[in-house]
Amino acid sequence: MERHQDVVIRTVEERDIRFVRLWFCDVLGTLKSIAISPSDLENAFTEGIGIDGSAIEGLTREYESDMLLRPDPATFELLPWRGEVAGTGRMMCDVLTPDGQPAASDPRRVLKDAIARAEAKGLEFFTHPEIEFYLFERGYEPGQPLRPVDSAGYFDHVHRASGQDFRRTVIQYLEAMNIQVEYSHHENGPGQNEIDLRYADALTTADNILTFRTVVKEVALSMGQVATFMPKPMIDNPGSGMHTHLSLFQNGRNAFHEPGAEYGLSRTGRQFIAGLLRHAPEYCAVTSQFVNSYKRLWGAQEAPSYVCWGHNNRSALVRVPFHKPTKGTSSRVEFRGADSAANPYLAFAVLLAAGLAGIDGEYDLPEGAEDTVWQLTDRERRALGYEPLPTDLFRALETFESSELMAETLGEQVFEYFLRNKHVEWDRYREQVTSVELDATFYRI
Structure with missing residues (x-):
């Protein structure tokens, strides 16, 4: 840690960095930031920088306003859109109480605790997200139709399209x-894009996703566009998901891989999937946290609506992708339920907790779904045991509220604040x- 601190201080001096931004997020995953001068760096590392936590959503109770930000020196990077000389650096931060203890309300702390529970079992948790988002023309006003930057579709190569220039710039900055970055391409909807980040440990990936969203929005603004990670911005076009590949490693070996097993999937991998399935209704409010999220899940456009798994079945909540038989490290599961607006720290924490519950409880994995689940009738789905995910945020909160696993994973303060905030969102x-209501009833009744 001290070595990282020395590197940061030396880099700031050599590059003539004028400001260092300290990044953290609230319980909903909204990026927060304060800027300090280079002269305050050493104090930030040793003592932390004080903030008024009562101004941040869910960060403190009203009588606990004083909090500290302690930057993680291993996350120091320059913000490329601010230039390399006389520019700006940034570091991700842990939120602490005044006595230097991890704040119960810090989403980064929630994920660190979940990872620590896995590490106590000798397991490392890795993730690889595929992040979708939309680009729209500037000038949107409430009540007016959204104007995507193009009319292209899935994998389309659009000549002289601003989306290609956009993705190239984003990737250069990242x-x-x-x-x-592993892949990037145009997605199914007009103006919709996808950029996939390479595998990393879950904490690094969550930090990267927070940075990714910021980079995407900065580049969009610089090009006169607006980027949104809203789960379902347009009625007749697909929503934006964050399909995430998950894997566990133990002693340097992929714990999900077993040579000769069906799909190359080990008993541990099967139990992990079973945990994801059994607890899906409980964590759905976290991986799909907004009212609008359920318009993506139930929008009839390739989002998973039912609790099932399958091999290369893109209608399933959990998919087991094809892996190279000679490359055991490629064994993984793909969770397709999260959207691009989820708080990545909380989402990864609850997915890991659900998977570990499956391993600890030795859950049996049900039969995989071979059919395209969307095309089955309700009777056929019931006969096959495919239960629906919650159809709206209210139903998701009902299941979330009664879940001991969610309360234990998130901790009392995050759990209670999240629940309270989401009930307010639903009530509004x-x-x-x-x-739609006016059209249906105003002139007809």
Whole structure:
């Protein structure tokens, strides 16, 4: 840690960095930031920088306003859109109480605790997200139709399209910040793009996702566009998911891999999937945390709506992708339920907790889904045992609230705040009178 601190201080001096931004997020995953001068760096590392936590969503109770930010020196990077000389650096931070203890309300702390529980079993947790988002023209006003930057579709190569320039710039910035990208392409919806980050440990990936969202929005603004990670911004076009590949390693070996087993999937891997399936209704409020999230899940456009798994079945909640038989490290499971607006720290924490519950409880994995689940009738799905995910945020919160696993994983403070905040969101949504209601009843009744 001290070596990392020395490297940061030396880099700041050599590059003539004028500001260092300390990044953290609230319980919903919204990025927060304060800037300090280079002269305050050493104090930030040793004592932390004080903030008023009562101003941050869910960070403290009203009588616990004083909090500290302690930057993680291993996460120091320059913000490439601010230039390399006389520029700006950033570090991800842990939130601490005034006595230097990890804050119960810090989402990064929630994930660290979940990872620590896995490490106590000798397991390392790795993730690889595929992040979808939309690009729209500037000038949107409430009540007016959204204007995507193009009308292209899945994998389309659009000549002279701004999306290609956009993705290239985003990737250049990400790689300048040591965030490695695996793929990028146009997605199914007009103006919709996907950029996939390479495998990394779960904490690094969560930090990278928070950075990714910021880079995407910065580049969009610089090009006169607006980027959104809203789960379902348009009725007639696909939502934006964050399909995430998950794997566990033990003693340097992929714990999900077993040579000769069906799909190369080990008993541990099967139990992990079983945990993801059994607890899916409980954690759904975290991986799909907004009212709008359920319009993606139930929008009839390739989002998983039912609790099942399958091999290369893209209609399933959990998919076991094809792996190279000679490459055991490639064995993994793909969780398709999260959307791009999820708090990555909390989402990874609850997915890991559900998977570990399956391993600890030796859950049996049900038969995999071979059919395209969306095309089955309700009767056929019931006969096959495919239970639906919650159909809206209210139903998701009902199951979440009764879950001991979620309360234990998130901790009392995050659990209670998340629940309270989401009930407020649902109540505000329920109070609205929409154009659909007006069209259906205003002139007809």
